[in-house]
Amino acid sequence: MDAAKVQDFMLQRKRQIWVDLTLDETDERLSLLLNLLKDRGIRWLERRYDCFTDEELESARLIAAWYDVNARVFGGPRMGTTYDMSDACNRCGAGARQTSAMIIEGEDLPKLEGRRAATTSYDDVLVDEKLAAALAQSGATGLSFRSVFAAFEERGFQIPWRQLCATHTLPPMSPRSTGVYPYKPCACGRSSFTGKEEVPMRIAYRASDVADIHDVNVTWEWFGEVNFEGDVSDALFPYPLFLVTPKVRRIFQGAGVTGFDWIPIRVEDG
Numbered sequence: 001m002d003a004a005k006v007q008d009f010m011l012q013r014k015r016q017i018w019v020d021l022t023l024d025e026t027d028e029r030l031s032l033l034l035n036l037l038k039d040r041g042i043r044w045l046e047r048r049y050d051c052f053t054d055e056e057l058e059s060a061r062l063i064a065a066w067y068d069v070n071a072r073v074f075g076g077p078r079m080g081t082t083y084d085m086s087d088a089c090n091r092c093g094a095g096a097r098q099t100s101a102m103i104i105e106g107e108d109l110p111k112l113e114g115r116r117a118a119t120t121s122y123d124d125v126l127v128d129e130k131l132a133a134a135l136a137q138s139g140a141t142g143l144s145f146r147s148v149f150a151a152f153e154e155r156g157f158q159i160p161w162r163q164l165c166a167t168h169t170l171p172p173m174s175p176r177s178t179g180v181y182p183y184k185p186c187a188c189g190r191s192s193f194t195g196k197e198e199v200p201m202r203i204a205y206r207a208s209d210v211a212d213i214h215d216v217n218v219t220w221e222w223f224g225e226v227n228f229e230g231d232v233s234d235a236l237f238p239y240p241l242f243l244v245t246p247k248v249r250r251i252f253q254g255a256g257v258t259g260f261d262w263i264p265i266r267v268e269d270g
Ligand SMILES: [Zn+2]
Pocket: 089, 090, 091, 092, 093, 094, 186, 187, 188, 189, 190, 191
Protein backbone atom coordinates (compact mmCIF):
# COMPACT_ATOMS: atom_id res chain seq x y z
CA MET A 1 0.00 0.00 0.00
CA ASP A 2 1.79 3.15 -1.13
CA ALA A 3 -0.17 6.32 -0.69
CA ALA A 4 1.59 9.60 -0.16
CA LYS A 5 -0.25 12.87 0.24
CA VAL A 6 1.78 16.04 0.32
CA GLN A 7 0.58 19.37 1.69
CA ASP A 8 2.83 22.37 1.22
CA PHE A 9 1.61 25.53 2.96
CA MET A 10 2.55 28.55 5.03
CA LEU A 11 1.82 28.64 8.75
CA GLN A 12 2.78 31.73 10.76
CA ARG A 13 5.03 32.81 7.87
CA LYS A 14 6.90 29.52 7.90
CA ARG A 15 6.76 27.01 5.12
CA GLN A 16 5.31 23.71 6.26
CA ILE A 17 5.43 20.48 4.32
CA TRP A 18 3.27 17.69 5.63
CA VAL A 19 3.57 14.27 4.10
CA ASP A 20 1.03 11.55 4.81
CA LEU A 21 2.40 8.13 4.07
CA THR A 22 0.64 4.81 4.54
CA LEU A 23 2.74 1.67 4.73
CA ASP A 24 2.15 -1.90 5.81
CA GLU A 25 4.00 -2.57 9.06
CA THR A 26 5.79 -5.51 7.42
CA ASP A 27 7.13 -3.24 4.68
CA GLU A 28 10.93 -3.15 5.05
CA ARG A 29 10.98 0.45 3.87
CA LEU A 30 9.22 1.46 7.11
CA SER A 31 12.29 1.05 9.36
CA LEU A 32 14.48 2.67 6.70
CA LEU A 33 12.13 5.64 6.60
CA LEU A 34 11.96 6.00 10.39
CA ASN A 35 15.78 5.87 10.63
CA LEU A 36 16.05 8.50 7.92
CA LEU A 37 13.59 10.76 9.77
CA LYS A 38 15.54 10.33 13.01
CA ASP A 39 18.87 11.09 11.29
CA ARG A 40 17.50 14.24 9.72
CA GLY A 41 15.71 15.39 12.87
CA ILE A 42 12.34 15.42 11.12
CA ARG A 43 9.31 15.11 13.41
CA TRP A 44 6.59 12.59 12.65
CA LEU A 45 3.33 11.28 14.00
CA GLU A 46 2.53 7.63 13.80
CA ARG A 47 -0.91 6.08 13.65
CA ARG A 48 -1.29 2.33 13.63
CA TYR A 49 -4.48 0.60 12.62
CA ASP A 50 -5.64 -2.78 11.42
CA CYS A 51 -7.11 -3.44 7.99
CA PHE A 52 -9.74 -6.09 7.49
CA THR A 53 -11.00 -8.15 4.61
CA ASP A 54 -14.68 -8.43 3.80
CA GLU A 55 -14.62 -12.03 5.04
CA GLU A 56 -13.24 -10.93 8.41
CA LEU A 57 -15.92 -8.27 8.71
CA GLU A 58 -18.66 -10.66 7.61
CA SER A 59 -17.67 -13.28 10.20
CA ALA A 60 -17.32 -10.82 13.11
CA ARG A 61 -19.74 -11.02 16.01
CA LEU A 62 -19.91 -7.24 16.20
CA ILE A 63 -18.30 -4.37 14.32
CA ALA A 64 -17.54 -0.90 15.69
CA ALA A 65 -18.83 1.83 13.38
CA TRP A 66 -16.30 4.64 13.45
CA TYR A 67 -17.24 7.77 11.54
CA ASP A 68 -14.93 10.28 9.86
CA VAL A 69 -14.30 12.99 12.48
CA ASN A 70 -14.06 15.68 9.80
CA ALA A 71 -17.55 14.98 8.47
CA ARG A 72 -19.45 14.99 11.75
CA VAL A 73 -22.29 17.45 12.28
CA PHE A 74 -22.66 19.38 15.51
CA GLY A 75 -25.66 18.36 17.60
CA GLY A 76 -26.67 17.26 21.07
CA PRO A 77 -26.94 18.97 24.43
CA ARG A 78 -25.63 22.40 23.43
CA MET A 79 -28.08 22.56 20.49
CA GLY A 80 -31.08 22.04 22.79
CA THR A 81 -31.45 18.27 22.65
CA THR A 82 -32.72 17.24 26.10
CA TYR A 83 -31.55 14.42 28.37
CA ASP A 84 -32.75 12.67 31.52
CA MET A 85 -29.82 12.77 33.92
CA SER A 86 -31.38 10.72 36.74
CA ASP A 87 -29.22 7.64 36.03
CA ALA A 88 -26.21 9.57 34.72
CA CYS A 89 -22.93 10.31 36.43
CA ASN A 90 -23.21 13.83 37.87
CA ARG A 91 -19.50 14.48 37.26
CA CYS A 92 -19.17 13.55 33.59
CA GLY A 93 -22.71 12.94 32.30
CA ALA A 94 -22.04 9.32 31.21
CA GLY A 95 -25.39 7.53 31.16
CA ALA A 96 -27.36 10.62 30.04
CA ARG A 97 -30.58 9.38 28.43
CA GLN A 98 -31.84 11.42 25.48
CA THR A 99 -35.48 12.49 25.84
CA SER A 100 -36.10 14.64 22.75
CA ALA A 101 -35.55 14.64 19.03
CA MET A 102 -31.94 15.16 17.96
CA ILE A 103 -31.23 18.80 17.22
CA ILE A 104 -28.28 19.57 14.98
CA GLU A 105 -26.56 22.78 13.89
CA GLY A 106 -28.33 24.08 10.77
CA GLU A 107 -25.09 25.40 9.32
CA ASP A 108 -23.78 21.85 9.22
CA LEU A 109 -26.55 20.67 6.86
CA PRO A 110 -24.24 20.83 3.79
CA LYS A 111 -22.15 18.10 5.46
CA LEU A 112 -25.11 15.74 5.03
CA GLU A 113 -25.43 16.45 1.31
CA GLY A 114 -24.61 13.46 -0.83
CA ARG A 115 -24.51 11.23 2.23
CA ARG A 116 -26.92 8.62 3.52
CA ALA A 117 -25.49 8.29 7.02
CA ALA A 118 -23.38 10.48 9.28
CA THR A 119 -22.81 11.08 12.97
CA THR A 120 -22.90 14.05 15.30
CA SER A 121 -19.80 15.09 17.17
CA TYR A 122 -21.08 12.82 19.97
CA ASP A 123 -21.28 9.80 17.69
CA ASP A 124 -25.08 9.87 17.52
CA VAL A 125 -25.78 8.00 14.29
CA LEU A 126 -27.94 9.77 11.70
CA VAL A 127 -29.40 8.03 8.65
CA ASP A 128 -31.57 9.34 5.85
CA GLU A 129 -35.26 8.39 5.84
CA LYS A 130 -34.87 5.69 3.21
CA LEU A 131 -32.02 4.02 5.05
CA ALA A 132 -34.02 4.27 8.29
CA ALA A 133 -36.92 2.50 6.56
CA ALA A 134 -34.60 -0.19 5.20
CA LEU A 135 -33.20 -0.79 8.70
CA ALA A 136 -36.68 -0.90 10.24
CA GLN A 137 -37.91 -3.36 7.60
CA SER A 138 -34.85 -5.60 7.88
CA GLY A 139 -35.99 -7.02 11.20
CA ALA A 140 -32.71 -5.85 12.80
CA THR A 141 -33.00 -5.87 16.59
CA GLY A 142 -31.98 -3.38 19.27
CA LEU A 143 -32.81 -0.21 17.40
CA SER A 144 -35.25 2.64 17.52
CA PHE A 145 -35.45 5.98 15.75
CA ARG A 146 -35.88 9.63 16.64
CA SER A 147 -36.62 12.67 14.52
CA VAL A 148 -33.85 15.09 13.56
CA PHE A 149 -34.24 18.87 13.54
CA ALA A 150 -31.85 21.43 12.10
CA ALA A 151 -31.59 24.59 14.19
CA PHE A 152 -30.89 28.03 12.84
CA GLU A 153 -30.72 31.27 14.82
CA GLU A 154 -34.30 32.26 14.09
CA ARG A 155 -36.02 28.95 13.63
CA GLY A 156 -35.58 25.23 13.24
CA PHE A 157 -37.15 22.60 11.03
CA GLN A 158 -37.38 18.86 10.77
CA ILE A 159 -35.14 17.24 8.15
CA PRO A 160 -35.73 13.96 6.26
CA TRP A 161 -33.24 12.11 8.44
CA ARG A 162 -33.59 9.90 11.52
CA GLN A 163 -31.38 9.31 14.49
CA LEU A 164 -30.57 5.60 14.86
CA CYS A 165 -30.74 4.79 18.57
CA ALA A 166 -29.54 1.64 20.33
CA THR A 167 -31.72 0.02 22.95
CA HIS A 168 -29.04 -2.37 24.23
CA THR A 169 -25.90 -1.55 26.21
CA LEU A 170 -23.14 -4.16 26.31
CA PRO A 171 -21.28 -5.11 29.50
CA PRO A 172 -17.85 -3.48 30.04
CA MET A 173 -15.18 -4.58 27.54
CA SER A 174 -12.55 -7.14 28.35
CA PRO A 175 -9.43 -5.60 29.93
CA ARG A 176 -7.53 -7.30 27.10
CA SER A 177 -8.81 -4.65 24.70
CA THR A 178 -6.00 -2.46 23.39
CA GLY A 179 -5.97 1.12 22.18
CA VAL A 180 -8.92 1.92 24.47
CA TYR A 181 -8.11 3.62 27.74
CA PRO A 182 -9.40 6.45 29.96
CA TYR A 183 -7.20 9.52 29.60
CA LYS A 184 -8.93 11.70 32.22
CA PRO A 185 -10.64 9.07 34.34
CA CYS A 186 -13.88 9.97 36.11
CA ALA A 187 -14.71 8.36 39.48
CA CYS A 188 -17.59 6.50 37.78
CA GLY A 189 -15.03 4.63 35.65
CA ARG A 190 -17.29 4.86 32.66
CA SER A 191 -16.19 7.87 30.66
CA SER A 192 -13.26 9.60 29.02
CA PHE A 193 -12.23 6.60 26.97
CA THR A 194 -10.17 7.33 23.93
CA GLY A 195 -7.79 5.67 21.51
CA LYS A 196 -4.03 5.93 21.24
CA GLU A 197 -2.62 6.84 17.85
CA GLU A 198 0.29 4.41 17.96
CA VAL A 199 -1.76 1.46 19.27
CA PRO A 200 -4.39 -0.13 17.00
CA MET A 201 -7.84 -0.15 18.56
CA ARG A 202 -8.70 -3.77 19.32
CA ILE A 203 -11.93 -4.13 21.23
CA ALA A 204 -12.31 -7.47 23.03
CA TYR A 205 -15.28 -9.03 24.80
CA ARG A 206 -15.63 -12.23 26.76
CA ALA A 207 -17.77 -14.82 24.95
CA SER A 208 -20.42 -14.57 27.70
CA ASP A 209 -20.68 -10.78 27.15
CA VAL A 210 -21.75 -11.20 23.55
CA ALA A 211 -24.11 -14.13 24.12
CA ASP A 212 -27.07 -11.75 24.21
CA ILE A 213 -26.29 -9.15 21.57
CA HIS A 214 -28.68 -7.29 19.33
CA ASP A 215 -28.01 -6.05 15.81
CA VAL A 216 -27.42 -2.55 17.18
CA ASN A 217 -25.66 -2.07 20.53
CA VAL A 218 -23.71 0.60 22.35
CA THR A 219 -20.67 0.16 24.56
CA TRP A 220 -20.85 0.56 28.33
CA GLU A 221 -17.75 2.75 28.00
CA TRP A 222 -18.29 6.35 26.97
CA PHE A 223 -15.66 8.03 24.82
CA GLY A 224 -14.45 11.54 24.10
CA GLU A 225 -13.89 14.84 25.82
CA VAL A 226 -16.02 15.70 28.87
CA ASN A 227 -17.12 19.03 30.28
CA PHE A 228 -20.17 18.86 32.51
CA GLU A 229 -20.84 21.14 35.44
CA GLY A 230 -24.50 20.32 35.98
CA ASP A 231 -26.00 22.37 33.12
CA VAL A 232 -27.01 20.05 30.25
CA SER A 233 -27.41 22.93 27.77
CA ASP A 234 -23.76 23.81 28.29
CA ALA A 235 -22.39 20.26 28.47
CA LEU A 236 -19.80 18.41 26.48
CA PHE A 237 -20.96 14.85 26.99
CA PRO A 238 -19.00 11.67 26.50
CA TYR A 239 -20.70 9.11 24.25
CA PRO A 240 -20.77 5.34 23.72
CA LEU A 241 -19.52 3.56 20.60
CA PHE A 242 -21.96 1.87 18.23
CA LEU A 243 -21.32 -1.83 17.73
CA VAL A 244 -23.41 -3.49 15.03
CA THR A 245 -23.71 -6.93 13.49
CA PRO A 246 -22.50 -7.68 9.93
CA LYS A 247 -26.20 -7.58 8.95
CA VAL A 248 -26.44 -3.86 9.79
CA ARG A 249 -23.11 -3.12 8.09
CA ARG A 250 -24.42 -4.87 4.98
CA ILE A 251 -27.49 -2.62 4.96
CA PHE A 252 -25.25 0.44 5.28
CA GLN A 253 -22.95 -0.83 2.51
CA GLY A 254 -25.93 -1.66 0.31
CA ALA A 255 -27.12 1.94 0.68
CA GLY A 256 -23.73 3.20 -0.52
CA VAL A 257 -22.85 4.71 2.86
CA THR A 258 -19.32 6.11 3.03
CA GLY A 259 -17.27 7.70 5.76
CA PHE A 260 -17.33 4.86 8.29
CA ASP A 261 -14.39 2.73 9.38
CA TRP A 262 -15.57 -0.72 10.41
CA ILE A 263 -13.53 -2.42 13.13
CA PRO A 264 -14.54 -5.95 14.14
CA ILE A 265 -14.41 -6.84 17.83
CA ARG A 266 -12.49 -9.85 19.15
CA VAL A 267 -14.22 -12.46 21.24
CA GLU A 268 -12.20 -14.28 23.89
CA ASP A 269 -12.70 -17.97 24.46
CA GLY A 270 -14.45 -19.15 27.58
ZN1 LIG B 1 -18.44 9.93 35.51
